[in-house]
Amino acid sequence: MILSFRQVSGVLRTCARNDYALRADPKRLRRFRMNMNNASFSRRNFLGLTAVLPAALGAGVGVMGTIGAMAQDQPRKKIPIGLELYSVRGELSKDLPKTLNEVGKMGYKLVEFYSPYFKWTPPYAKEVRAQMDDLGLRCYSTHNGFESFTAGQSTAHAIELNQILGVKYIVLASAPGTKGEEGWKKLCGRLSAVVEELKPHGLSAGYHNHSAEWAKLENGQRIMEVIAANTPREFVLQLDVGTCVEAGSDPVAWVKANPGRIKCMHLKDWAPGPKDDQKGYRVLFGEGATPWKELLAAAETVGGAEYFLIEQEGSRYGEFETVKKCLENYRKITASAA
Numbered sequence: 022m023i024l025s026f027r028q029v030s031g032v033l034r035t036c037a038r039n040d041y042a043l044r045a046d047p048k049r050l051r052r053f054r055m056n057m058n059n060a061s062f063s064r065r066n067f068l069g070l071t072a073v074l075p076a077a078l079g080a081g082v083g084v085m086g087t088i089g090a091m092a093q094d095q096p097r098k099k100i101p102i103g104l105e106l107y108s109v110r111g112e113l114s115k116d117l118p119k120t121l122n123e124v125g126k127m128g129y130k131l132v133e134f135y136s137p138y139f140k141w142t143p144p145y146a147k148e149v150r151a152q153m154d155d156l157g158l159r160c161y162s163t164h165n166g167f168e169s170f171t172a173g174q175s176t177a178h179a180i181e182l183n184q185i186l187g188v189k190y191i192v193l194a195s196a197p198g199t200k201g202e203e204g205w206k207k208l209c210g211r212l213s214a215v216v217e218e219l220k221p222h223g224l225s226a227g228y229h230n231h232s233a234e235w236a237k238l239e240n241g242q243r244i245m246e247v248i249a250a251n252t253p254r255e256f257v258l259q260l261d262v263g264t265c266v267e268a269g270s271d272p273v274a275w276v277k278a279n280p281g282r283i284k285c286m287h288l289k290d291w292a293p294g295p296k297d298d299q300k301g302y303r304v305l306f307g308e309g310a311t312p313w314k315e316l317l318a319a320a321e322t323v324g325g326a327e328y329f330l331i332e333q334e335g336s337r338y339g340e341f342e343t344v345k346k347c348l349e350n351y352r353k354i355t356a357s358a359a
Contacts, residue, residue: 100321102351103131105164105287105332109340110135118152125156127345133330134186135164136194139179146185153186161328162190162259162285164229169193170215180222189327190257190284191219192227202238202247209251216256227257229287235268243270249279258282260320261332263289263302266311273316276324283324287332288313288351302334305343307350314358 104124106113113120124132132153141149153160169179169191183191199208215226234244242250249258260283265272276283290309294300307313320326331351336343 098321100317100326101130101159101328102348103133103159103161103328103330104129104344104348105133105135105330107135107164108331108333108344108347112340117149121149121152121156121158123341124344125158127341127348129158129331129344129348131159131161131328131330133162133164134160136166138163138182139165139169141182143181143185146182150185150187160186160188162192162227162257162330163188164192164194166194167196170211170226172214172218176215176218180219180224183224184222188224190225190227190259191215192229192257192259194229195231196228202240202242205238205244205247206251209248212248212256213252216253225255225257227259227284228252229259230261230264232264232268235265235270245275249282254282256282257284259285259287260324261287261289262311262316263287263291263309263332266291266309267301273312273319276316276319280323281325283320284327285330286316286320286324286326287330288347289332289334299337303336305336305350306331306333306347307354313354317355317358 106120106124109120109124112123121132138146163183163186165179168175170176170193179191193212196205196208199205212226212228219225228248230245234248237243238247245258258279260272260275262272265275288306289302290304290306290311290313291302292300292304292309296303317329320329329351331344331347333343333347336346338346
């Protein structure tokens with residue numbers, strides 16, 4: 022019995038509808054459907070499925086377990102690695118062209134500009150874009166103050182700059198002064214409106230967490246849970262990993278609870294201990310308490326990750342040496358996980 026790719030896909034969806042474990046777990050069912058919609062079977066796995074499905078269907082058991090095992094066998098896609106330029110803020114403030122050149126030579130593929138970029142003029146943004154193009158660098162997101170999310174000329178200016186830079190996501194870096202459940206819901210209302218305002222311009226929006234957003238509100242929900250529940254699915258939940266770990270939250274569980282919404286992550290590590298001992302956020306990427314292999318795998322397979330960004334607040338080394346060492350550590354971790 023030979024099955025075509027279309028027939029295999031149809032059988033898998035039928036099995037999903039009839040599989041009791043999936044129907045009993047709505048989150049698991051949603052993840053399965055998302056994975057099926059984005060499925061790209063390798064030749065080996067496709068042939069394996071065509072061989073096993075007839076027998077499995079005849080027996081009526083083991084189909085979903087077989088699929089799960091084969092899904093684990095899929096090669097992990099290549100996620101581009103970039104740098105949040107706050108990591109080299111001292112060098113950037115002195116010489117932006119030199120900084121971009123150094124970052125590009127290290128092997129970073131992307132950069133993320135933070136809020137001072139908002140003061141640029143469009144002609145200057147075009148100069149920066151030209152240099153990025155020459156270096157083969159891309160900028161898929163920027164960090165912004167609330168002025169970029171205020172209706173009127175401020176938002177229009179942010180749109181113009183981000184379009185010039187080739188950005189996909191305008192990310193709110195923080196929301197100081199927001200208090201209580203109603204305050205956060207009100208903010209989410211504005212963020213949701215911005216998503217609609219940005220759509221005609223080929224842009225979307227997101228929010229970047231810090232430690233404070235993992236605290237619980239009066240209703241028992243963490244602030245990040247309120248943000249996730251009150252913004253549209255296309256609104257990006259940019260995960261700052263280090264602050265999540267410091268707050269005692271589980272970044273892997275968070276990614277798995279929000280499939281498709283973790284388009285990018287700030288790969289910042291954290292370790293318990295004083296800064297004087299080079300602990301806290303001063304540890305290099307890969308040298309702290311974060312379970313990086315498990316987290317990166319979850320982000321790629323469930324979170325919908327499109328790119329990652331190294332972020333470092335400081336270390337025992339100079340800025341350029343710090344981000345170079347972080348990139349080296351990232352390559353070692355991802356190479357061993359491949």
